[in-house]
Amino acid sequence: MVAVFGGPQIPSIPVTEISDDTYLLDVREDAEWAAGHAPGAHHLPMMELPGRLAEVPKDRDVAVICRSGGRSAHVVAHLVQNGWDQVRNVDGGMYEWAAAGRPVIGEDGQPGQVV
Incomplete structure (x- = not known):
């Protein structure tokens, strides 16, 4: 759990505990996504979230990811x-995803990088 600016505790999950069944929601900007993302992740930039909430499932585990964990913590809240x-x-x-050896692919399907 992580507190966001003295607010409520934010539920969190280590990269190593994310299963293939988890809906991985990447909230980074388009250029970050294009440079490298997790295979199977769903891209929804943080600033577009309010208008696209219906795209995020409520009936399964959702793990929200950004570059380092700050933006995604706000989205989780x-x-x-x-x-x-x-x-x-x-x-x-x-x-952390990349450091744990999890795959990162670019928009073209080739190996990507975290920017």
């Missing part, structure tokens, strides 16, 4: 406040 109860912030974000 917003989702929790709006009725999601199976949502967690990915500890360390894409930096």
Whole structure:
């Protein structure tokens, strides 16, 4: 759990505990996504979230990821406040994802990088 600016505790999950069944929501900007993202992740930039909430499932585990964990923590807080109860912030974000040896691909399907 992580506190966001003295606010409520944000549920979190280590990269190593994310299963293939988890809905991985990447909230980074388009250029970050294009440079490198997790295979199978769903891209929804943080600033577009309010208008696209219906795209985020409520009936399964959702792990929210950004570059380092800050933006995704804010998204998790917003989702929790709006009725999601199976949502967690990915500890360390894409930096930790890559450091743990998890695959990162670019928009073209080739090996990518976290920017």
